[in-house]
Amino acid sequence: MLLLSAATVLVTNIVMAPVHAQNPSQPALPDNVQARVDDVMPDVVAWRRDFHQHPELGNREFRTAGIIAEHLESLGMEVETGIAHTGVVGVLRGGQPGPVVALRADMDALPVEERVDLPFASQVTTQYNGQEVGVMHACGHDNHMAILMGAASVLAGMQAELPGTVMFIFQPAEEGAPEGEEGGAELMLAEGIFDAMRPDAVFGLHVWPIPAGVIAVREGGTMASSDSFSITVQGQQTHGAAPWAGIDPIVVASQIVMGLQTIPSRQLNATTTPSIVTVGAINGGLRSNIIPDSVEMIGTLRTFDADTRTQIHQRVTRTAEQIAASAGATAEVEINLGYPVTANDPDLTRAMQPTLQRVVGDRLTESPLITGAEDFSYYANEVPGMFFFLGIAADDPEMVYPNHSPFFYADESALPVGVQAMTALALDFLSGP
Ligand SMILES: [Zn+2]
Ligand SMILES: [Zn+2]
Incomplete structure (x- = not known):
C-alpha cells in the first residue's frame, strides 16, 4: 500500500457486520489440502520472520528475491528472475487442462526504523536519497511473500490434479521506485509478464490493522x-x-x-x-x-x-x-499520473465470495474505501482482479498501528488464514463454478 493516511480511518471506522453467516459444515479446504497447509505453516512463519529481519527497499530486494526463486525452483516450477529489477515469477502448470490464475505478493520494505520489540525486529540500515535510514517491513509485505510461498508449496504438492495453471508473481517496489528509476507492477507488465501467459484472473491481498484473521473486500473501486x-x-x-x-x-x-x-x-x-x-x-x-x-x-x-x-x-x-x-x-x-484506481472486478468478486466465506466464515466483511493507492491496480486493469485485506491486528489495542508506522505489528495468527485464502481462491477459480 502506497501512502498510509487511510489506515487509521479504517482502524476506527470498520464496521464488523458479517456479510454472510458462517456455514460450519463447509471446511475452507478439503482435508488433504488443509493438511498440506498445516504442514507448511512452520515454514511460512520462518520465512516471514526471516524477511522481516532482513528487509530490503524497492528495486533492491536481492536477498529476498533469491530466497523466493530458490523456493519456487525447489517446487519444480518454471521460474523467471530479474523482472523489473528484482521481480520473480513462477509458473505451476497443473496436470489437468484449465484456466490461468495469477497470485501476487509485493516484496519491498520502507525507509522506517523499526520500533517494535520483536526477537526478529529489523536492525537493517541503508542509504536512501543520500541519507542513512533504518529499513523495516512497515507495510507488512513480509507477510504477503511468506503467505504466497506457502500457497505455492500447497499448490505444487497437488500439481498432478490441478486443473489449470498458477502464476506466482513476486513484485518489487510497490511503494514506488527510488528516484530516477522505474519499478513495480507497471514495469513488471511492461517487461511482458502477461504477454507470454495471460491470466484469466489475478488475486492479491494486503495485511491491514483490522482484527487478525478478518478478511475485508468490496466490489469495484477499493483503493484510490x-x-x-x-x-x-x-x-x-x-x-x-x-x-x-x-x-x-x-x-x-x-x-x-x-x-x-x-x-x-x-x-x-x-x-x-x-x-x-x-x-x-x-x-x-x-x-x-x-x-x-x-x-x-x-x-x-x-x-x-x-x-x-x-x-x-x-x-x-x-x-x-x-x-x-x-x-x-x-x-x-x-x-x-500515479497509481490507477484499484478496482475489483464485480463478477469475479461476487464469484469468489463463497470461497472467502468458507475460509473465514462470519469474519468476512465489506471493506470500506481506502484512500491510499496500490499498484496491484495495473494488473487489475489488464485482467479481472480482486484485491482484499487480511486483518493482522493484535487483541491488545496498544499494539495496533497503521501501515508504515515504526510500530506496525502483524499478528502471526493471520498467516494460516492468508495461505488458506490464496490457496482456496486459486483452486476454486481453476475449478470453475
Ligand atoms: Zn505501504
Ligand atoms: Zn503495502
Whole structure:
C-alpha cells in the first residue's frame, strides 16, 4: 500500500457486520489440502520472520528475491528472475487442462526504523536519497511473500490434479521506485509478464490493522487513484505597497486553492464516488513588502472511479488556468499520473465470495474505501482482479498501528488464514463454478 493516511480511518471506522453467516459444515479446504497447509505453516512463519529481519527497499530486494526463486525452483516450477529489477515469477502448470490464475505478493520494505520489540525486529540500515535510514517491513509485505510461498508449496504438492495453471508473481517496489528509476507492477507488465501467459484472473491481498484473521473486500473501486499535480502561477513582481503596479500571484494562488475545493464539492457527481483534492504546499515570496513574480503549489488527487479521475484532471487544469486569467496572471498545470484506481472486478468478486466465506466464515466483511493507492491496480486493469485485506491486528489495542508506522505489528495468527485464502481462491477459480 502506497501512502498510509487511510489506515487509521479504517482502524476506527470498520464496521464488523458479517456479510454472510458462517456455514460450519463447509471446511475452507478439503482435508488433504488443509493438511498440506498445516504442514507448511512452520515454514511460512520462518520465512516471514526471516524477511522481516532482513528487509530490503524497492528495486533492491536481492536477498529476498533469491530466497523466493530458490523456493519456487525447489517446487519444480518454471521460474523467471530479474523482472523489473528484482521481480520473480513462477509458473505451476497443473496436470489437468484449465484456466490461468495469477497470485501476487509485493516484496519491498520502507525507509522506517523499526520500533517494535520483536526477537526478529529489523536492525537493517541503508542509504536512501543520500541519507542513512533504518529499513523495516512497515507495510507488512513480509507477510504477503511468506503467505504466497506457502500457497505455492500447497499448490505444487497437488500439481498432478490441478486443473489449470498458477502464476506466482513476486513484485518489487510497490511503494514506488527510488528516484530516477522505474519499478513495480507497471514495469513488471511492461517487461511482458502477461504477454507470454495471460491470466484469466489475478488475486492479491494486503495485511491491514483490522482484527487478525478478518478478511475485508468490496466490489469495484477499493483503493484510490493517486495522482500529483503542480501549479505555477505567474504574476508580475511589484512593491507590496503598490499592488496595482503588478499582478499578485499570491492572491491568485489563494483563489485557486479555494476554487479547487469546489471540484469535489460542487462539480463532480457526489453520488458516484468520493474524491479528494489536496494542496500540500504553497511556495512564493520572500519579504512582507514585495509581491513576488510567481507562486508554486503542489498537491495530490484521489478518487475511486476512472472516469471521475479524468474529469478531475480536466477540472483542476481549467480552474487554475481560468482563475489566473481572471486576474491577468497565468497558471501552468502539470499532472503527474500515479497509481490507477484499484478496482475489483464485480463478477469475479461476487464469484469468489463463497470461497472467502468458507475460509473465514462470519469474519468476512465489506471493506470500506481506502484512500491510499496500490499498484496491484495495473494488473487489475489488464485482467479481472480482486484485491482484499487480511486483518493482522493484535487483541491488545496498544499494539495496533497503521501501515508504515515504526510500530506496525502483524499478528502471526493471520498467516494460516492468508495461505488458506490464496490457496482456496486459486483452486476454486481453476475449478470453475
Ligand atoms: Zn505501504
Ligand atoms: Zn503495502
